[in-house]
Amino acid sequence: MKTAFVAFSPRGEALARLLAEDFPGAPVERGYGREEFSLSLWTAEAFSRYEGLVFVGAAGIAVRAIAPFVRDKTRDPAVVAVDETGAFVIPLLSGHLGGGNDLARLLAARCGGVPVVTTATDRRGVFPVDQWARTQKMAVLDPKKIKGVSSSLLAGEKVTFWSRWPIAGEMPQGLRAVSDRQQAQIVVDLSPKAAPGLRLAPRILTLGVGCRKGTSCEALESAFSRLMGERDLAEEAVAKVATIDLKQEEPGLLAFCEARRLPLKIFTAQELLEAEGDFSSSAFVRQVTGVDNVCERSAVLGGGRLLVPKTKGDGITMALAVGDFHPDWRIYP
Numbered sequence: 001m002k003t004a005f006v007a008f009s010p011r012g013e014a015l016a017r018l019l020a021e022d023f024p025g026a027p028v029e030r031g032y033g034r035e036e037f038s039l040s041l042w043t044a045e046a047f048s049r050y051e052g053l054v055f056v057g058a059a060g061i062a063v064r065a066i067a068p069f070v071r072d073k074t075r076d077p078a079v080v081a082v083d084e085t086g087a088f089v090i091p092l093l094s095g096h097l098g099g100g101n102d103l104a105r106l107l108a109a110r111c112g113g114v115p116v117v118t119t120a121t122d123r124r125g126v127f128p129v130d131q132w133a134r135t136q137k138m139a140v141l142d143p144k145k146i147k148g149v150s151s152s153l154l155a156g157e158k159v160t161f162w163s164r165w166p167i168a169g170e171m172p173q174g175l176r177a178v179s180d181r182q183q184a185q186i187v188v189d190l191s192p193k194a195a196p197g198l199r200l201a202p203r204i205l206t207l208g209v210g211c212r213k214g215t216s217c218e219a220l221e222s223a224f225s226r227l228m229g230e231r232d233l234a235e236e237a238v239a240k241v242a243t244i245d246l247k248q249e250e251p252g253l254l255a256f257c258e259a260r261r262l263p264l265k266i267f268t269a270q271e272l273l274e275a276e277g278d279f280s281s282s283a284f285v286r287q288v289t290g291v292d293n294v295c296e297r298s299a300v301l302g303g304g305r306l307l308v309p310k311t312k313g314d315g316i317t318m319a320l321a322v323g324d325f326h327p328d329w330r331i332y333p
Contacts, residue, residue: 001078001099004050006031006042008057012084016056019082019107031057039065052078052103059083059090066093074143078103086111095119096130097140102333126153127172128331129186129198136327138188138200139236145198149185162195163188165202168328188327192234201234204323206265206303209243209253210285210294212315217255223316224256231308233320240265242302244272244294265302272297280310295319 005020006029007013013030020026031037043065046053055062059081066079070093078100079093089108091100101117108115121128130146133139140146152159158176162184171177181187187195190202211220228235241257242265257264269290277300281292291297295317296310304323311318 001051001103002026002049003052003054003103004046005029005054005056006039006046007084008032008055008061009084012056015082015084015086015111016054019054019056019110022106022110040068044069047077050077052080052099054103054107055079055081056084057081059092062092073097074140080104080107082107082111082113086113088116089113090116091118095122096128097134097143099134101131102134105332120154121150124154126150127174129153129200132329132331133200135330135333136202137204137239138202138327139234141192141199141201141234141236149198152185159186160184160197161186162197163327164190165325165327168326170329172329172331190234190237191232193232199234201237202325202327203237203239204303204325205233205238205307206299206321206323207238207241207262208295208297208299208302208319208321209241209247210289210298210317211243211247211250211253213250214252215250215315216252217259218252219314219316220252220256221259223311223313223318227308227311227318227320231320233308235260238262238320239323240302242267242298244269244289244291244298246289247294265298267298267301271301275301277306279306 003023003026005016007016008031016028020028029042031039047069062081070076076094078098080103081090081092089104091104095101104115129149149159153174160178161175162178162181178184181195184195185197187197188200240263245266245268248266272291275297279293279296286292296319299319299321300306303321307322308320
């Protein structure tokens with residue numbers, strides 16, 4: 001998890017630097033004794049750049065700092081407060097979907113503190129569907145339905161479950177497998193229209209992209225949404241984008257990846273040529289790039305077997321590859 005630390009006393013700073021050792025490259029900001037330091041500006045930048053924010057100091061400082069920036073549990077970073085002695089580690093935001101509870105447990109193990117986890121499913125020992133989805137690297141397509149599922153489980157009611165993939169291990173108490181996904185309250189599938197229940201989509205797709213120079217982010221967004229809609233695939237199931245090194249500085253492509261928080265995987269023409277499989281071929285693309293196909297080959301190198309072959313339009317080509325998915329019932333990483 002890409003994490004940033006801020007501390008508000010010398011003792012807190014020493015603890016922050018100790019904790020940051022488990023996060024290579026993590027910055028530690030000194031939030032005390034500096035007139036030029038603005039906690040509001042630091043928090044605003046960190047909210048957009050990092051997956052985890054750790055405030056070493058009073059929990060109230062963290063609460064006031066993040067309050068103006070809290071928006072959506074599916075996109076807000078994990079926020080954890082640690083007192084300067086390391087006695088208590090408190091996840092304040094995005095405990096399950098954002099990994100705040102996991103981050104708190106990791107930090108507590110490092111400093112010998114107590115993780116103060118307050119989510120009801122954790123406290124009651126009930127299956128936390130959103131935490132499970134995160135551990136299994138699945139996107140929650142309709143997070144508003146998490147509450148209904150959790151409420152049923154907390155009330156002792158059975159919740160029906162359907163998955164396109166077999167799940168290894170023993171099904172948690174409170175769940176009941178059904179054969180009809182339309183009757184399931186939890187559905188694991190790549191389709192965004194799979195069923196009326198809470199839909200979880202494995203993040204196992206790689207989007208291969210080729211585009212003309214100067215292609216805008218808006219054009220890529222349009223092409224991507226059209227592709228996923230036509231194939232009945234959840235946009236959230238895409239885990240990364242792949243392309244040729246000639247396109248690694250394209251502003252539109254970089255903006256597209258940043259907006260969707262997707263890593264961009266880069267391959268050379270030679271690497272693409274070595275990809276195994278049957279790919280469509282273009283003499284023009286070979287002349288320009290040195291390889292006969294960019295989108296299909298980069299998708300396969302980035303993520304498994306070809307699922308959706310090249311689609312093209314407005315100077316953009318896209319393809320999708322799908323990786324293996326072997327879920328189990330582990331709740332924690």
